[in-house]
Amino acid sequence: MSEHTLKQFDADMEAIRTAVLSMGGLVEQQLLRAINALKSGDGEAAHDVLADEGRINSMQVEIDRLCNQIISKRQPTAIDLRLVMTFGKTINDLERIGDEAKKVATKTQQLRQSRRVTAGQLHVLTWVSETARQMVQKALDALARLDLKAAAEVLREDEKVDAEFVSIMRQMVSYAMEDPHTISACIEIVLIAKAIERIGDHAKNISEYVVHVVKGKDVRHASLAEIQQEISKG
DSSP: OOHHHHHHHHHHHHHHHHHHHHHHHHHHHHHHHHHHHHHHOOHHHHHHHHHTHHHHHHHHHHHHHHHHHHHHHHOOOHHHHHHHHHHHHHHHHHHHHHHHHHHHHHHHHHHHHHOOOOHHHHHHHHHHHHHHHHHHHHHHHHHHHTOHHHHHHHHHHHHHHHHHHHHHHHHHHHHHHHOGGGHHHHHHHHHHHHHHHHHHHHHHHHHHHHHHHHHOOOOTTSOHHHHHHHHHOO
């Protein structure tokens, strides 16, 4: 590449990176609103979660166009190509995180109406949802800095969120068996917990993309120990 072309390529890449992080910020805000609705039962907060969907979808389409454009015009290779492809995959995960945040908000409204949810159940849900939100934040930070240490932290947190989902599901089965009147509320809680677990999965995906960009190795189906070993290599 000529010096002019190289500078333009760098500018194009920075524009995409900025757009991805902006989309991530909007999704984080949407997720925070969903968590606040879960904590307080605020119907307006839940409505705001649904209102963000159009902006997130528009950003996904525009960033996807920019990624396709830079691949066709600049034909990047090696780490540059991996980074462009990661941007393209990340926006899909972000859009799906937004979808899961909508589920949390919607199911929260239905759960509050049942009036059979306990403070303890809500506490567990809000705790694990906040953990998932922090995972999304850390994953985006890892992407912004191509930080393998931050990516590894997200992968470890995902195992905790997965374990918490299993625990919640078992508790809800027990509650439903003890009192059939709680079945509807228990189902809503499980659906909320599953949406939160899926948010964690998408944050994990983004972190795995970071490892792929930096190390050049696809670790999507590797164990946590294998990924940590790969990260530790010089």
